[in-house]
Amino acid sequence: MSLLQKGSRPSAEQRTDGNRLEAATVSISTKTKVQRRRPPSPLSVVTLIVLLGLVVAPLVMVFIGAFLNGAPGLPKSDWSLKAILSVYASPDYLWPLVGTLILAVVTAGLSVVIGTLFAWLVARTNMFIRRVLEWGVILPLFISPFIGAVAWNLLGAPRSGIINTNLRWLLGLDDDAVLINISTMPGVVFVMLLYFMPYAYQLVGSSLRNMDPGLEEASYMNGRGIIATAFKVTLPIVRPALTAAFFMIAILATGVFTIPLALGVNTGFAPLGMHVYLKMTQFPVNPPVAAAIGTLIFWLTLLGIYFYRRSIRNARRFVTLGGKATRRREVKLGWMRVPATVLVALFGLFAAVLPIIALLITALTPYAMTDFRSMQFSLETITQVLGSIDVWNSLLNTVWLSLLAPTLAVLVAFAVAYVVVRERGRLGGALDYLATFPVAVPGIVFAMGILWLYIRTPIYATVAVLTIALVAAFLPTATRFSTTGLMQIDPSLEEAARMSGASRMRAALTITLPLVRPAILAAWSLLFIFASREVNETVLLALPSTRPLAVLAWDHINANDPGAAAVVSILLMLFMAAGLLIARFVFRTRLDSSNL
Amino acid sequence: MSIDTDRTVESTTANGSDLGASLSVKDLRIAYGEVEAVKGISFDIRPGEFLTLLGPSGCGKTTTLRCIAGLEPASGGSITIGDTVVAAPGKHVQPEKRGINMVFQSYAVWPHMTVARNVGYGLKGVSKQEADHRVEEVLELVGLAPYAQRYGTELSGGQQQRVALARAIVTRPKLLLFDEPLSNLDAGLREQMRFEILELQRAVGITAVYVTHDQTEAMSMSDRVVLLRDGLIEQADTPREMYRRPRSEFAATFVGRANALPATITGSRDRAEVHGIPNPVVAAEAAAGEGASVAAVFRAENVKAGAEAEGLENAWSATVTRFGYLGRTLDVQYAVGDHEVRGELAPDTPLTPGQAITIGVAATDVHFVPRAEA
Numbered sequence A: 001m002s003l004l005q006k007g008s009r010p011s012a013e014q015r016t017d018g019n020r021l022e023a024a025t026v027s028i029s030t031k032t033k034v035q036r037r038r039p040p041s042p043l044s045v046v047t048l049i050v051l052l053g054l055v056v057a058p059l060v061m062v063f064i065g066a067f068l069n070g071a072p073g074l075p076k077s078d079w080s081l082k083a084i085l086s087v088y089a090s091p092d093y094l095w096p097l098v099g100t101l102i103l104a105v106v107t108a109g110l111s112v113v114i115g116t117l118f119a120w121l122v123a124r125t126n127m128f129i130r131r132v133l134e135w136g137v138i139l140p141l142f143i144s145p146f147i148g149a150v151a152w153n154l155l156g157a158p159r160s161g162i163i164n165t166n167l168r169w170l171l172g173l174d175d176d177a178v179l180i181n182i183s184t185m186p187g188v189v190f191v192m193l194l195y196f197m198p199y200a201y202q203l204v205g206s207s208l209r210n211m212d213p214g215l216e217e218a219s220y221m222n223g224r225g226i227i228a229t230a231f232k233v234t235l236p237i238v239r240p241a242l243t244a245a246f247f248m249i250a251i252l253a254t255g256v257f258t259i260p261l262a263l264g265v266n267t268g269f270a271p272l273g274m275h276v277y278l279k280m281t282q283f284p285v286n287p288p289v290a291a292a293i294g295t296l297i298f299w300l301t302l303l304g305i306y307f308y309r310r311s312i313r314n315a316r317r318f319v320t321l322g323g324k325a326t327r328r329r330e331v332k333l334g335w336m337r338v339p340a341t342v343l344v345a346l347f348g349l350f351a352a353v354l355p356i357i358a359l360l361i362t363a364l365t366p367y368a369m370t371d372f373r374s375m376q377f378s379l380e381t382i383t384q385v386l387g388s389i390d391v392w393n394s395l396l397n398t399v400w401l402s403l404l405a406p407t408l409a410v411l412v413a414f415a416v417a418y419v420v421v422r423e424r425g426r427l428g429g430a431l432d433y434l435a436t437f438p439v440a441v442p443g444i445v446f447a448m449g450i451l452w453l454y455i456r457t458p459i460y461a462t463v464a465v466l467t468i469a470l471v472a473a474f475l476p477t478a479t480r481f482s483t484t485g486l487m488q489i490d491p492s493l494e495e496a497a498r499m500s501g502a503s504r505m506r507a508a509l510t511i512t513l514p515l516v517r518p519a520i521l522a523a524w525s526l527l528f529i530f531a532s533r534e535v536n537e538t539v540l541l542a543l544p545s546t547r548p549l550a551v552l553a554w555d556h557i558n559a560n561d562p563g564a565a566a567v568v569s570i571l572l573m574l575f576m577a578a579g580l581l582i583a584r585f586v587f588r589t590r591l592d593s594s595n596l
Numbered sequence B: 001m002s003i004d005t006d007r008t009v010e011s012t013t014a015n016g017s018d019l020g021a022s023l024s025v026k027d028l029r030i031a032y033g034e035v036e037a038v039k040g041i042s043f044d045i046r047p048g049e050f051l052t053l054l055g056p057s058g059c060g061k062t063t064t065l066r067c068i069a070g071l072e073p074a075s076g077g078s079i080t081i082g083d084t085v086v087a088a089p090g091k092h093v094q095p096e097k098r099g100i101n102m103v104f105q106s107y108a109v110w111p112h113m114t115v116a117r118n119v120g121y122g123l124k125g126v127s128k129q130e131a132d133h134r135v136e137e138v139l140e141l142v143g144l145a146p147y148a149q150r151y152g153t154e155l156s157g158g159q160q161q162r163v164a165l166a167r168a169i170v171t172r173p174k175l176l177l178f179d180e181p182l183s184n185l186d187a188g189l190r191e192q193m194r195f196e197i198l199e200l201q202r203a204v205g206i207t208a209v210y211v212t213h214d215q216t217e218a219m220s221m222s223d224r225v226v227l228l229r230d231g232l233i234e235q236a237d238t239p240r241e242m243y244r245r246p247r248s249e250f251a252a253t254f255v256g257r258a259n260a261l262p263a264t265i266t267g268s269r270d271r272a273e274v275h276g277i278p279n280p281v282v283a284a285e286a287a288a289g290e291g292a293s294v295a296a297v298f299r300a301e302n303v304k305a306g307a308e309a310e311g312l313e314n315a316w317s318a319t320v321t322r323f324g325y326l327g328r329t330l331d332v333q334y335a336v337g338d339h340e341v342r343g344e345l346a347p348d349t350p351l352t353p354g355q356a357i358t359i360g361v362a363a364t365d366v367h368f369v370p371r372a373e374a
Helices: A012-028 A042-066 A082-088 A091-124 A130-138 A145-156 A162-171 A185-210 A213-221 A226-254 A258-262 A272-281 A287-318 A334-364 A380-387 A389-423 A428-440 A443-454 A463-487 A491-499 A504-533 A549-558 A562-587 B003-010 B061-069 B115-120 B128-141 B157-169 B187-204 B215-221 B239-244 B249-254
Strands: B023-032 B035-045 B050-054 B076-081 B084-088 B100-103 B175-179 B207-212 B224-229 B232-237 B258-265 B271-273 B293-299 B314-325 B330-336 B339-345 B356-361 B367-370
Touching (some): A042 A082, A042 A287, A042 A389, A042 A443, A042 A463, A082 A091, A082 A287, A091 A130, A091 A185, A091 A226, A091 A287, A091 A334, A130 A185, A130 A334, A145 A162, A145 A185, A145 A258, A145 A334, A145 A549, A185 A258, A213 A226, A258 A272, A258 A549, A287 A428, A287 A443, A334 A562, A380 A562, A389 A428, A389 A463, A389 A504, A389 A549, A428 A463, A443 A463, A463 A504, A491 B100, A491 B157, A549 A562, B023 B061, B035 B061, B035 B076, B035 B232, B061 B076, B061 B100, B061 B207, B100 B157, B128 B157, B157 B187, B187 B215, B207 B215, B215 B239, B232 B249, B249 B258, B249 B367, B314 B339, B330 B356
Parallel strands (some): B050 B207, B175 B207
Antiparallel strands (some): B023 B035, B023 B076, B076 B084, B224 B232, B293 B367, B330 B339
16 A cells, blocks of 8 residues: 655645635635636537527627618618717717716615615514505516506696596696696606615615624614614615615616606607617607617616626625524614604505506596596496407417516526536636626617517517517526525535436436526516516517517507506506416415515 | 355445445646645555545645545546546546545535435436335435435434435445535534444445544544645554654644644754753654754643653653643643643642643653644
8 A cells, every 4th residue: 555645845825825715715605615617518608609699699780780871681771870970979969868877876876765764664673564565565566667657647647647637626726737747857757766666675675684683683782773773784784785776776777768758758858768769669760870879878787787796796795694593673663653654655555556546547437537526437448458359469479478588588597507606617707797788788779689680580570589589688687596596505415416426417407406496486487577567678579460468558558548558557467466376376486575 | 344244234335246446546636727726646545445534624635535526627647446547637537427426514415305315316227126125225224214205404414414324325336435524513423423434334345535624533433544734645644653653743733632842853863952941852763864953742641740750751840831621631731941831631630820840751752753834
């Protein structure tokens, strides 16, 4: 038996290097291991090709489109700098650019402040009926910003809005009095706040729930009160979630166009997203300028995504999962208890209850009457809408879209997560970045690229092209769920399978997949909602034969038929609720505030 | 091991006639980018031998084990299991093709499977009847037969450890790897599992490579211990040799409690001068050449005091600086000149802090080893 001892004792420097390596490794995985960089695996290569097609190709089309003098694909299109110059080198779009930025920052800032306050009230205090009120913050997700805007136009339009019409006679004002006017920029911010704030609530709320209670208790033991603890301990710890929410909402608000359009905003200023939509759809159409504006938005959101990714990366460091399940001390609100409850309840009223009532009233009254004194109810609008073949065709399209898009998105995302988290191959970083990238691209811009990419292929006139667009749009969310889910699985569970003679494939199918199932199903349920209600992309891609319910509602709005739009919106909400109920029973999964 | 015993275990675990394979690691190197975690180590294991890789965290022991398992690629050198080269430049046999198995530190019991399905997972290409039979037998062996239909997460740490063990031997591996399997158990259970693992390994006759940072585990379980430090082998010996004759200051202090006084070898090579102590330290064996910087190493339990110290080759006047009662012994710290010396005394020895006392060590208990660089 020979035992050899080779090599010389390492120098001190080498040893420090070893320590640094160890320290660097810990942040990647719980065990002190670094995977050696291997050549790209077949899976990572295939995934990369898929992502290039899904994410990069449409974007490239947008940039090509901006340098043409007609829509890409048209025979007479030629290279031209006209569109680029008219957007980048003229003052015409400077004000919309600045305005869009302000709009995004104001909306995101307010959303984060209110969302954080609500999350803290629900998670930490003795506010009344917290469980009920939490639904007021979650329900707006099902209503969607677009339907919410439709409903708020019914409620708050300056002339015929339900609120104005009825408050006039209730308060004895004359017929021209306008109490609220939703068709203004503050109105747009208000509606965005109602429907984007829940994202901030979810992100901050889950961060609050995952926080180790001991951190706050230690602050109380050191003689700090509730306010000091909230500001000195709690807030800094949830700060990564806060910044993540801020940039996520800012990016969403940058590309917004459905809300101002549905609210009939007619002021001098229109956000950039609205310009893109108008240039693509309203006479005279000018696709190159739309594309050029799209690239302008793209640079803005690129900046946003940089900060978003940074904050998400930091967020992982702060998560303290698996702490002891000690009961958390409830903050006693004292006299603030009633005002706090009323505040959160008001939000639920504005975001969920009033919009649903408005939609129901509009669906049930002929000619969309709004005056309660002369209200007549009839099922005429409903029977008329449900009697048309259009609505059933659209429902079928929505079914296809809402089943296919989440499924495919989750599949691609799982492949991405597997390469990023487990293989850690050379392509991991690139895949991760590409899969997060669609966050930076507003739906309308992305849809433009998809449109030009597929317009001359047979799939253009099918639901498939909508599905492709949505899969790309959902990749960031799906990847986030899959990556977090996968990171929570100890790699030695898979290694144990390899040691027991399982191939890489068998280990992934029998061990990894069943264990990430809950995360994947949660992602699927959320994306099901997103896919059902989506209009930002589909509105540009759908043809009358392929349009889903949400686009049908949009078309009714454009045709100035709010009654039909309300009926379709209600149908859409019922569809989402039914889908989630089925998912809950089939998958035994639950879409609640903890997994969004 | 008698033929009879072989027979009884043959059907459960052993791989027919050959019990376990030999393992040969030659000049193994593992690098992450620029940094080499393992810098060229070599050792051989006989079939059926129990070898421990011991060392502080970051010494490369787990990396080495994972490389033997095939979970980590080698950047140089070779690994041979039995007659098969599994890793060599340009060659990497996938872990599932190496015919070995491993027990993980986290147990890695699959939470979505019952105990029986966990254990039976590796029995592919075996008839269901045969597989069930083998699972049953192995569960019987580790004492988990009543828990076969439970889920992994419903078991205690010790039971999960047994599931992992059962799962690792049911595939009849030629080589069994242990990655700090006991470090998550509490002290009492750890001691018990130590004996169970050893008993199982002896009964089955599998070759075992065991990784730990716990020297007690290494000493009590292994046929041989390979002490690693910074990716290199510091010493490889039987536990007894390693304890009695450490080859370096690091080996002396890492395994057991040892004193190491910095010293310089004098003309007579069994003596060394220690700064601040009047008489040179005497060892039974001669060391490296005159003037060499060494550490005079002796174990705490060999430091005698009072009357016992008289007549020993090394006797120093010392002061008791502090002592702690450990139940079986009294842990004492002395000041000798400006050096600290730790010793162990009978628990009822009357002592007071600051007390002057004569302490001594027999020359046979002192070794000179190369001094560790600062």
